């Protein structure tokens with residue numbers, strides 16, 4: 001970024017000097033040509049400035065950050081000396097490096113389904129269990 005800025009200023013000065021050298025006879029001196037070259041370059045820059053597409057990127061970044069925030073939770077290293085907030089994903093190897101002990105560890109996700117609705121009929125559930133039992137016995 002810093003080097004690019006210096007390079008851009010050097011190119012601008014060189015182009016203005018070149019322009020001033022070429023037009024010095026018509027404009028009355030290389031210094032006037034140099035100033036005219038600088039002004040022309042600024043005008044061209046104002047006209048042809050590349051348009052930034054940041055709003056689109058910001059929306060995508062915002063959505064991504066929301067997902068990451070939802071997945072971020074407190075993770076504890078097995079050493080017991082360090083806790084950190086990290087994003088945990090179901091389909092990813094959640095491997096982290098402890099900043100305290102320096103060891104790598106993986107977070108495993110265990111989950112189970114819990115029935116939230118009431119069973120319609122206990123008799124049906126009982127019958128289904130007996131059928132399953134018979135299937136397993138065969």
Ligand SMILES: [Zn+2]
Nearest residue numbers: 077079098101
């Ligand atoms: Zn640790």
